[in-house]
Amino acid sequence: MEIKQNISLKEFNTFGFDIHARYLAHIAHEKQLTKTLAEARQNSLPLLILGGGSNILFVQDYQGLVLRNEILGKEVIREDNDYVWVRLGAGENWHQVVLWSLDNGWGGIENLSLIPGTVGAAPMQNIGAYGVEICSVFSKLEAVNLESGTQHIFSTIDCQFGYRSSVFKSSLKDQFIITRVVLKLSKKPSFNISYGAISQTLGEMNVQELNISNISEAVIRIRRSKLPDPGTIGNAGSFFKNPIISKDLLHTLKTEYTNIPSYPIEGDLIKVPAGWLIEECNWKGYRKGDIGVHNKQALVLVNYGQGKGNELVELAHDIQDSVNAKFGIQLIPEVNII
Secondary structure, three states: EEEEEEEEOOOHHOOOOOOOEEEEEOOOOHHHHHHHHHHHHHOOOEEEEEOOOOOOEEOOOOEEOOOEOOOEEEEEEEEOOOEEEEEEOOOHHHHHHHHHHHHEEEEHHHOOOOOEEEEOOOHHHOOEEOOOOOHEEEEEEEEEEEEOOOOOOOOEEOOOOOOOOOOHHHHHHOOOOEEEEEEEOOOOOOOOOOOHHHHHHHHOOOOOOOHHHHHHHHHHHHHHHHHOOOOOEEEEEOOOOEEEEEEEHHHHHOOOOOOOOOOOOOOOOOOHHHHHHHHOOOOOOEEEOOOEOOOOOOOOEOOOOOOOEEEEEEHHHHHHHHHHHHHHHOOOEOOOOO
């Protein structure tokens, strides 16, 4: 295994920021990972785990060892009349896994079509879209402790899933690298088309018989109509989490903003679209130099080519301040800032 030195990470982050890593190693299997971790410990190197680079914002060069998780594999490990359990390498492209599940007629993740990134990042972020989160199909995952090199199995309870979060973003942050993920997919899928514009899009597609493939196609059409391709414009998808507020605050806001969209979560909690809040503060389409806010989706911050990470962070702070001043809501970044 080769550890490369002074490597640009421009092609490994979807914002396209040209920062450098002191060291970079490509990890293709667990034995390689164990050896690399031992070398890192021996040399006291800081570690950064990098998957698809679709949820990370670099503001400076990384003075340690970047481990690019490229562990692949898709296999069925168990099935019954109703479900199939699939074990996936953490380096697999998430959308390609969704397409693979559709080809096999397995439901549960069709609403998560076209989400950028890798399988390993999916449970870490508890990725979600259009009324579905990965925790709803999650079975377990395998991960390696970065300090000891030992392997651990995490159940759904162990992962402590929350809204766009898990234990790997809180108490166990930067302590593990996820190597494999097991999902429980349905052979007799139910359909979730109540969220967003899925129903409308299915109508525009003239769908006569609902199935997981045309739901996926509807989601893909919606995402492509609103979100820029990172290959064309540098971005990491949704930059901020949709904030969760109380019913009381929503009631107060509705007295002035009668059209504010909202989605009940549980109990007294309501989710409000961050993109709507940002757009109401007139940020949609904003541009300063090569950094800006996408002109079709205010939730997406973009690098038009030569922008810098610290410039984008400054823009994010300005957006947070304006939303907080107008609505009394603090936006929280979904993107990891390094």
